[in-house]
Amino acid sequence: MEFWKDPLKAAADWLAGILVGWGLASQVSQVIIAFLGVLILISLLMVLDIFLVWVERKTVARFQDRLGPNRLGPFGLIQPFADIIKLLIKEDTTPGGADKWVYNLAPVLSMMSVLMIWAIIPLAPTVVGVDLNVGILYLIAAGAIGTLSIIMAGWSSNNKFAMIGAFREVAILVSFEIPMLTILLIPTVLSGTMGINGIIESQSLWYVFLSPLGALIFLIAAIAELGRAPFDMGEAESELVAGYNIEYSGMKFGMFYAGELLHAFTFGGFWAIFFFGGYRFFGLEKVHPFLAVAVLIFKAMLGYWVIMWVKYTLMRIRIDHMLALNWKFLTPLAFILLMATALTNAILKNSSILIYWAGMFIVNIIIAFVALEIARRVSTAQRARLEGRKGAAAA
Amino acid sequence: MTISQIIFLVVAGFTLASALMVVTTRNLIHAALFLVATLFGVAVVYAILQAGFLAVVQVVIYIGAIAILFIFAVMLTRRDMRDRGPQMNRMQWIGALLALLIFIGLSFLLSSWDGYSAVAQEMPADFDTMGRLGEALVSPDAYLLPFEVASVLLLAALVGAVYVAYTRR
Numbered sequence: 001m002e003f004w005k006d007p008l009k010a011a012a013d014w015l016a017g018i019l020v021g022w023g024l025a026s027q028v029s030q031v032i033i034a035f036l037g038v039l040i041l042i043s044l045l046m047v048l049d050i051f052l053v054w055v056e057r058k059t060v061a062r063f064q065d066r067l068g069p070n071r072l073g074p075f076g077l078i079q080p081f082a083d084i085i086k087l088l089i090k091e092d093t094t095p096g097g098a099d100k101w102v103y104n105l106a107p108v109l110s111m112m113s114v115l116m117i118w119a120i121i122p123l124a125p126t127v128v129g130v131d132l133n134v135g136i137l138y139l140i141a142a143g144a145i146g147t148l149s150i151i152m153a154g155w156s157s158n159n160k161f162a163m164i165g166a167f168r169e170v171a172i173l174v175s176f177e178i179p180m181l182t183i184l185l186i187p188t189v190l191s192g193t194m195g196i197n198g199i200i201e202s203q204s205l206w207y208v209f210l211s212p213l214g215a216l217i218f219l220i221a222a223i224a225e226l227g228r229a230p231f232d233m234g235e236a237e238s239e240l241v242a243g244y245n246i247e248y249s250g251m252k253f254g255m256f257y258a259g260e261l262l263h264a265f266t267f268g269g270f271w272a273i274f275f276f277g278g279y280r281f282f283g284l285e286k287v288h289p290f291l292a293v294a295v296l297i298f299k300a301m302l303g304y305w306v307i308m309w310v311k312y313t314l315m316r317i318r319i320d321h322m323l324a325l326n327w328k329f330l331t332p333l334a335f336i337l338l339m340a341t342a343l344t345n346a347i348l349k350n351s352s353i354l355i356y357w358a359g360m361f362i363v364n365i366i367i368a369f370v371a372l373e374i375a376r377r378v379s380t381a382q383r384a385r386l387e388g389r390k391g392a393a394a395a
Numbered sequence: 396m397t398i399s400q401i402i403f404l405v406v407a408g409f410t411l412a413s414a415l416m417v418v419t420t421r422n423l424i425h426a427a428l429f430l431v432a433t434l435f436g437v438a439v440v441y442a443i444l445q446a447g448f449l450a451v452v453q454v455v456i457y458i459g460a461i462a463i464l465f466i467f468a469v470m471l472t473r474r475d476m477r478d479r480g481p482q483m484n485r486m487q488w489i490g491a492l493l494a495l496l497i498f499i500g501l502s503f504l505l506s507s508w509d510g511y512s513a514v515a516q517e518m519p520a521d522f523d524t525m526g527r528l529g530e531a532l533v534s535p536d537a538y539l540l541p542f543e544v545a546s547v548l549l550l551a552a553l554v555g556a557v558y559v560a561y562t563r564r
Contacts, residue, residue, distance in 0.1 A: 133525050135526070137448070138451050141455045141458075141459065143459070144454055144459025144460075144463075148462070155466075155470065194525065251522060295418050
């Protein structure tokens with residue numbers, strides 16, 4: 001029965017028993033088991049990553065009205081393995097004048113910043129690396145290391161395109177961190193905790209219904225943090241060739257690419273965790289931990305699909321528009337939404353739960369409507385001014 | 396020696412070594428990256444001390460914001476990333492002596508404090524450090540005034556920076 005309820009803990013206890021039986025101190029055996037857990041989680045993630053390459057290629061093919069990989073294996077499932085073999089046997093080049101240590105460290109840090117995040121993701125109520133009480137801040141901290149890896153890659157490559165790409169990407173990452181962190185405080189206000197598990201546990205109604213605007217801003221900021229289209233300024237192919245990873249070849253490029261895919265999947269997962277109830281699905285998570293894991297993976301895949309949908313539908317935005325969108329629209333909006341949410345929470349805390357839910361929803365809709373109306377007026381005025389200037393130039 | 400002691404020694408050694416590299420390396424970008432390593436080591440020390448919030452904030456603010464700003468400033472203002480001048484000046488021995496004196500003084504002060512040799516109590520698992528910190532920062536009989544004064548100071552610095560950088564058209 002114990003095994004059925006929590007197989008991972010049972011397995012860990014069994015292994016600890018064996019190790020202690022061999023004469024190891026119980027503390028040492030705990031460290032060994034923790035290492036094993038990390039190893040298993042990371043291996044599974046990397047295998048999932050291989051699969052994600054296939055998912056991404058198949059999806060983009062559907063969006064562009066083609067078939068995608070379809071030669072190797074059923075539905076082209078073996079294609080990503082062929083890709084990996086290709087990446088592994090490619091020549092590993094280092095550009096002349098490159099800073100070797102920094103150049104080689106950057107892809108590792110890029111991958112590490114993504115894998116680090118998985119330490120706090122609760123795949124099921126009991127299947128979690130560590131339930132930090134500052135989970136949200138940890139997510140941002142891991143992102144900071146990713147930012148560092150990009151600037152290291154751009155600078156050490158000794159290439160002007162890489163440098164420009166890194167500058168642009170870091171400008172975007174640093175700016176979009178602000179609405180992102182502000183929006184992450186909304187689930188904190190609603191649930192009263194910063195721990196990821198606590199946020200999931202308190203979502204008896206998914207937060208997307210309590211804060212639809214928050215969910216939307218989080219998605220936009222997340223796509224910008226990922227550096228994917230329409231915010232892919234860091235590697236804008238048509239102007240910067242490939243941006244910060246231009247000089248990387250073989251598996252070092254593969255690390256950046258795999259890191260980006262896994263990062264997108266991870267943020268799909270976080271969208272699900274913060275706004276779509278994480279592993280919760282009508283009590284299914286209570287049946288068996290592995291079912292909860294399946295629910296979370298499914299929701300994360302849906303979030304990943306939405307991110308891909310945006311990527312392959314929208315065009316790239318110009319850098320000044322992108323920064324203006326962040327500083328003049330998303331950041332003030334996120335601050336106002338956070339204040340309104342906190343205020344509504346304080347006022348309606350003691351009233352009945354239905355009034356609380358309805359109040360939250362209505363406040364969000366009103367703020368969204370007013371914000372869009374202001375944005376529309378400002379952009380109309382700007383356009384009129386520009387057209388007036390153009391007309392004057394023509395005359 | 397327990398495992399946490401071994402971890403502490405490794406982390407402390409790493410932090411000190413990278414701190415030494417910050418001041419001895421001649422490449423400014425390398426110095427900034429070693430500074431990042433040092434700050435990360437300090438964050439790990441916070442984590443060992445069970446101050447998770449401080450550890451994470453250390454990474455977010457110092458690595459995510461300040462170190463990135465350093466790197467940007469170096470890249471945008473220097474054409475050559477190398478520092479060619481002498482690394483020491485004629486005050487070096489006096490500086491070393493001062494550093495040694497301060498170290499001895501601090502060690503003496505700490506060793507006369509009775510908490511120095513006491514073993515830290517194990518924190519209960521449900522001890523809410525973050526809630527305590529948050530309440531302390533906004534309660535009038537704790538740190539509300541210093542907290543607000545610091546915010547006003549930062550705001551003033553922000554406004555000042557914008558005023559200095561702003562060019563009137």
